[in-house]
Amino acid sequence: MGRSRGGLTTKIHALVDADGRPIRLKLTAGQAHDGRSAADMFETVRPGQILLADRAYDSDDLRKNLKARGVWGCIRPMPNRVHIPVFSP
Numbered sequence: 001m002g003r004s005r006g007g008l009t010t011k012i013h014a015l016v017d018a019d020g021r022p023i024r025l026k027l028t029a030g031q032a033h034d035g036r037s038a039a040d041m042f043e044t045v046r047p048g049q050i051l052l053a054d055r056a057y058d059s060d061d062l063r064k065n066l067k068a069r070g071v072w073g074c075i076r077p078m079p080n081r082v083h084i085p086v087f088s089p
Helices: 034-044 060-068
Strands: 002-004 007-016 022-029 050-053 072-075
Touching: 007 034, 022 034, 034 060, 060 072
Parallel strands: 050 072
Antiparallel strands: 002 007, 007 022
């Protein structure tokens, strides 16, 4: 549990396959940054696969890591980005 504006909270990060079956789950404190907290979960994504992620995981570091491993990241960009990466809704 972690303290945030809403009180004591916990986040559940889930990596699922194309059918929605869980591959990895991780609990973090509510105030923890999503992208940095769950970065180690993406190690199971293999070359040729596509990672669909929420904008909370949008970071240049994650995108570079995925690209270097041959994974295409389809991550909705944060609205305050200056250089908007390719995204397919």
